[in-house]
Amino acid sequence: MDLNDEVRQHKITLDEDEMPTTWYNVIPDLPSPPPPALHPGTLEPAGPDDFAPLFPMDLIAQEVTSDSYVDIPGGVLDVYRQWRPSPLFRAHRLERALGTPARIYYKYEGVSPAGSHKPNTAVPQAYYNAKAGVKRLTTETGAGQWGTALAFACALYGLECEVWQVGASYDQKPYRRLMIEAFGGKIHRSPSDLTAAGRAVLATDPDHPGSLGIAISEAVEVAAPDPETRYALGSVLNHVLLHQTIIGEEALLQLAKAGEHAPDLLVGCTGGGSNFGGLSFPFLREKLAGRMNPVIRAVEPASCPSLTRGVYAYDFGDTAGMTPLMKMHTLGHDFIPDPIHAGGLRYHGMSPLLSHIYELGMMEAIAIPQLECFEAAVRFTRTEGILPAPEPTHAIAAAIREALLCRETGEEKVILTALCGHGHFDLAAYDSFLSGRMVDEEITDARFAAGLATVPAVPAG
């Protein structure tokens, strides 16, 4: 065995002064903008005033901006530099184990203090809220990655942070909750008896496992009436995806440093879409400008397949119907996904911006069941040395699928993916897999019928 050759892996770093200082807004480069959000009462396009009880004006402005680039404030860059630029790795060891001629790269966001890509938007959201004089932020969290990130960001800017965590995850993952508390955040199991939305759900089922949609309802309900409190969302919205584009901008620079012209395939996991949008939008810009032509592929869990089995329609972002109506791929705002371990992907809807891009035919989507994802993850861990969170196991499984195809065809494809977080708080999921207890649910149309029936009928514009 040539030990040196066996263990080589390749980290492509950027210097701090190479870190991008703007976020990229893909909307002006699209042939048409995404359909507007609608006020649920009037069904008129929602304006800044409709969002003002929830978000500070700086973020609302970013939500609707027509600028292609938005400057990252110095106070945000200073925090980003704690872990950014994040590394891009060439997965030499995984490639060798697969026997593939493909070249696999992964952008690793688990180096952040919260262990995922979420601080990329938590930090600017906390920054703009602090700047606007807000004292407290409320939010929802699924697996807890987002709640952890927001608690971290709030600690830096002296904001209180109050988190409603999906009950199933709150029960399964006590370490995530404790991490949020270590950062000084306050956390509630959702549905809770602190809100009308929570109490209504508990009335139907006192042991309700919760959902992201319910947790959003609770966090919004608490924030809206209190002038010192605002709400923060970890995915779905335009400004969240905007903040995440630093991932793709860095990856573009790093791929060039590695001597690659462009990826042939860009693949990422999608829950609300922020990790995927963040990675892919800068590459989509290059694609639309004719400078490269990667296939852009979203991967969703087979048990929560909003892009591949949802409808493209106006729906609520939350279960109680308190948010504006957004046109998106949705499984219905009442849909309760199976309790798969990828809590961050258990959301009924998809980012309206990503949904629009999907409808424009600029990206494709596939769904992968949980077992294949964990099989890929263990293979990845034992070669690359990094334990992925359950969410990016979907991206890894898709990258491995493609790399194995390349072994058949001999194609030396360049595959780029995002490892959006580590799985240090998800070892119960690995235990379930390694002990053979994990099984895939059977996915049938009937499973989704009840949820889809809750998509409201909105008359066409």
Next chain:
Amino acid sequence: MDLNDEVRQHKITLDEDEMPTTWYNVIPDLPSPPPPALHPGTLEPAGPDDFAPLFPMDLIAQEVTSDSYVDIPGGVLDVYRQWRPSPLFRAHRLERALGTPARIYYKYEGVSPAGSHKPNTAVPQAYYNAKAGVKRLTTETGAGQWGTALAFACALYGLECEVWQVGASYDQKPYRRLMIEAFGGKIHRSPSDLTAAGRAVLATDPDHPGSLGIAISEAVEVAAPDPETRYALGSVLNHVLLHQTIIGEEALLQLAKAGEHAPDLLVGCTGGGSNFGGLSFPFLREKLAGRMNPVIRAVEPASCPSLTRGVYAYDFGDTAGMTPLMKMHTLGHDFIPDPIHAGGLRYHGMSPLLSHIYELGMMEAIAIPQLECFEAAVRFTRTEGILPAPEPTHAIAAAIREALLCRETGEEKVILTALCGHGHFDLAAYDSFLSGRMVDEEITDARFAAGLATVPAVPAG
């Protein structure tokens, strides 16, 4: 509030081509070498043949080398580059919260795949064993940091890895065990019924919580008779501390980059001594050469204070008395420390090399109780954004003590410490602290009398 000023933190990075390519051996620079290990039967100095059943010759050569520098093999450098050079941080945000004029720097080793400094030696140990044709490594682990690191390293080089974990930690920290299994390692609760050493302990107490000394006995017993199996130790020995010197060598370069001439105080936690030796030896070299004059201070847990309450004497490294006798500060090889959360510091002895340096008066030591450590850790987490493992909370508490003294005196001291690992698998400990359930044991001389009585009487010279 000036948001930009509030949140600034400072990361001092090195380029990959600035990473040191040699390990530093402090022994030739000392006025006298440490006393040799003794064969437990003959009480004669142990030679390479005595170590051969446990370690490959390359590591035995490093254990006894008189060279000042040892080249790091290319196959090890290739793996180091996955996470090295590790960042040095200036703790601006912590300093501001403390209101101290001191400048606090911390070298962060939690960026490694195993989340601690342990892969710095796990990787070369696995490398040299693989090179020697060994098929399997056995080891002990306390909290699990070392077992995780060795399982990671073994996965890279295709070695089997079998770990005996201290029972108390095995029960308290299932996630560490699962992480070792995810890397492909096999793990046993120690004491186990797989070895004579384990069975002897279980005969006295079937629910015995175990100790590092017992786990070492078990791992050594399995490795010694099997020609394809060797044993790996995560601390204590000269070659382990040698591998860890990359921490201090990098920190020296990074401090210079930050414009600091030298630290006034270098402080680190000590269990077996590998993290502390790794950080401090390159600075000790500079101190002995008259180029700087930092105070070098070890911090140990009040409940396992080998330097501050142990005796300097020949003792066994393990409970069953299978290892060579080593002259070190020891609480007695039968000592069972309180079940504090810093499992990595619950070892009865101190590295013979560090013990010798302590006897030479070149470093000092203090002991800090657990509650003060966790109070410091939470303060650190909420300012610096990184959750420390229980072990380095001791170093952080000591750094904060000094920084608060500087607030009184107005001294602008430069304090350097090592954050040797993150606490993602230790949140039960934070839960205990945050919920108010953690209490300090009362530390009395009587607590240590029984252990100290087990230090064997070895005739001088």
